[in-house]
Amino acid sequence: MIKKTIGNLQLDMVADSGQCFRWKKLEEDTYMVPVGRKALIITCDCVHKDIAGGEFSLECSDDEWDSLWSSYLDMETDYQAIGDKILSSGDEYLTEAYRAGSGIRILRQDLWEVIISFIISQNNNIKRIKGSIEAFCDKAGLDQGGFNAFPYPNDIPEDFSFANLGLGYRDEYLENMYRCGRKESELLSLLPEKGYEEAREMLLGFKGIGPKVANCICLFGLHHVEAFPVDTHIKQILDGHYSQGFPFDRYEGVAGIVQQYMFYAKQKLGKQ
DNA sequence: TTACAGGTCTTGT
DNA sequence: ACAAGACCTGTA
Numbered sequence: 001m002i003k004k005t006i007g008n009l010q011l012d013m014v015a016d017s018g019q020c021f022r023w024k025k026l027e028e029d030t031y032m033v034p035v036g037r038k039a040l041i042i043t044c045d046c047v048h049k050d051i052a053g054g055e056f057s058l059e060c061s062d063d064e065w066d067s068l069w070s071s072y073l074d075m076e077t078d079y080q081a082i083g084d085k086i087l088s089s090g091d092e093y094l095t096e097a098y099r100a101g102s103g104i105r106i107l108r109q110d111l112w113e114v115i116i117s118f119i120i121s122q123n124n125n126i127k128r129i130k131g132s133i134e135a136f137c138d139k140a141g142l143d144q145g146g147f148n149a150f151p152y153p154n155d156i157p158e159d160f161s162f163a164n165l166g167l168g169y170r171d172e173y174l175e176n177m178y179r180c181g182r183k184e185s186e187l188l189s190l191l192p193e194k195g196y197e198e199a200r201e202m203l204l205g206f207k208g209i210g211p212k213v214a215n216c217i218c219l220f221g222l223h224h225v226e227a228f229p230v231d232t233h234i235k236q237i238l239d240g241h242y243s244q245g246f247p248f249d250r251y252e253g254v255a256g257i258v259q260q261y262m263f264y265a266k267q268k269l270g271k272q
Numbered sequence: 273t274t275a276c277a278g279g280t281c282t283t284g285t
Numbered sequence: 286a287c288a289a290g291a292c293c294t295g296t297a
Contacts, residue, residue: 122278123293126278168293170293210280213278216278
């Protein structure tokens with residue numbers, strides 16, 4: 001068990017931000033966070049409003065923090081600087097969105113899990129997405145003692161059936177993606193080496209991955225935080241508040257993080 | 273009953 | 286290149 005003071009981190013916000021689908025709330029202020037074959041139990045002991053974060057207890061060693069969880073929580077990115085940029089912009093809408101979601105960080109998640117999860121996410125709602133992913137992991141049954149790991153391409157048999165997981169028509173997209181993952185074993189090592197544009201083009205070549213999902217994978221799976229996914233909600237916001245154009249130049253290189261504040265605020269506040 | 277979910281694919285022009 | 290329509294399915 002270690003303790004850390006972390007800015008711009010509020011667990012409920014991350015869990016409800018729509019970037020991850022498997023954070024499990026164990027009790028108030030405590031979550032189980034699965035990544036690959038490991039899981040972290042993290043508890044918020046005390047909130048510090050001035051840094052939009054607080055003090056946290058993490059059930060891991062210092063070595064695990066250094067080698068895995070520090071990176072997962074994206075500790076090297078200065079979210080306060082992005083927040084200051086928004087707060088000093090005079091942009092009323094974005095200011096409100098940031099105040100609502102200032103505890104969100106863009107997690108450095110497992111690439112394969114992000115690819116599969118966001119293929120499932122298309123034309124779907126978050127509740128059903130979570131249900132499908134959990135059903136899938138349960139069916140694959142990679143028990144790590146307390147949770148099921150997310151299946152990599154070679155973790156499931158070639159004749160694995162994606163039926164009856166609540167996937168609807170997306171089942172064949174997953175089937176195809178897993179087949180590609182097995183056949184092109186270099187895929188997962190190749191993607192992270194590419195820049196945003198090139199990775200995006202590569203992802204668009206797969207069935208079931210269109211512009212929006214490709215951007216989500218770039219943003220959440222490859223940490224290209226300049227990627228700006230436009231879904232039905234963001235489109236509404238852009239149409240309603242930025243008909244003259246969104247100030248992309250002001251947030252060059254970090255537009256995806258700003259997008260996440262807007263998305264969260266709309267979910268939370270029911271705002272456009 | 274219809275509309276909507278963190279859209280994409282296919283087909284017709 | 287661009288605009289329809291179709292598409293699984295749970296929830297309101």
